[in-house]
Amino acid sequence: xxxxxxxxxxxxxxxxxxxxxxxxxxxxxxxxxxxxxxxxxxxxxxxxxxxxxxxxxxxxxxxxxxxxxxxxxxxxxxxxxxxxxxxxxxxxxxxxxxxxxxxxxxxxxxxxxxxxxxxxxxxxxxxxxxxxxxxxxxxx
Numbered sequence: 701x702x703x704x705x706x707x708x709x710x711x712x713x714x715x716x717x718x719x720x721x722x723x724x725x726x727x728x729x730x731x732x733x734x735x736x737x738x739x740x741x742x743x744x745x746x747x748x749x750x751x752x753x754x755x756x757x758x759x760x761x762x763x764x765x766x767x768x769x770x771x772x773x774x775x776x777x778x779x780x781x782x783x784x785x786x787x788x789x790x791x792x793x794x795x796x797x798x799x800x801x802x803x804x805x806x807x808x809x810x811x812x813x814x815x816x817x818x819x820x821x822x823x824x825x826x827x828x829x830x831x832x833x834x835x836x837x838x839x840x
Contacts, residue, residue, distance in 0.1 A: 707814055707828040709787070709807035712796050717785035717805040718822040721815050721830075722756035724748050729765025730772035730798065739781030757821040758783035759812055763792030773798030785823050787815070 724747050728734070733743040739754035753776070763769065773795070776782040782804055786795060791808040799806035805823050815821060820831040 703832045705814055705830045705832070707810055707830060709823075709826050709828055710791075710809040711826050712786075712788075712791045712806040712808055713799040713804065714825070715785075715803065715805035716822075716824060717757065718820065719755055719757045719784035721759050721787075721817055721819045721821045722748065722751065722753060722783070723812070723815060723817045724760040725812075726760070727762050727764040727792075728758075728760045729763060730769035730776075730795070731766040733765065733769075734772060734776065736772050736775035736779060736781070739776060739779070752781070753783045754781040756783050757785045757787060757823070759787040759810075759815050759821070761789045761812065763788070763795035765794070767794050767797075769794045770798035770801060773804065774802045777802035777804065785821070787812070787821065787823075787828065 735742045739752045741748040786806040788808040789812050822829040
């Protein structure tokens with residue numbers, strides 16, 4: 701059984717996308733935070749440390765860090781390791797530029813509390829369709 705939720709968003713970089721959600725409640729920086737040659741989060745102590753962003757709908761509050769983070773996103777895309785899409789509560793200019801130059805769909809102004817890791821997230825313009833499995837919606 702699955703439940704479907706529709707969430708409104710602001711389009712930062714247009715494009716359709718879908719994939720499994722990978723969620724962080726903490727900001728993410730790409731330069732020094734994600735290895736562009738493996739797609740794995742390498743920032744020590746980050747909640748996503750050791751996990752790959754490749755092919756996921758990467759959901760995090762906002763970006764942080766150096767402007768070179770845009771180029772790190774570009775390198776991820778060139779290496780076939782970029783997230784399928786990026787969803788933020790508030791877009792950071794560094795992440796937004798990285799999404800644009802890498803052709804990664806990106807939206808913001810989303811209530812991130814409505815998405816859990818493993819949910820299937822589809823982006824259609826300014827709407828996110830979140831499909832939660834019974835395992836993700838069961839009480840703890």
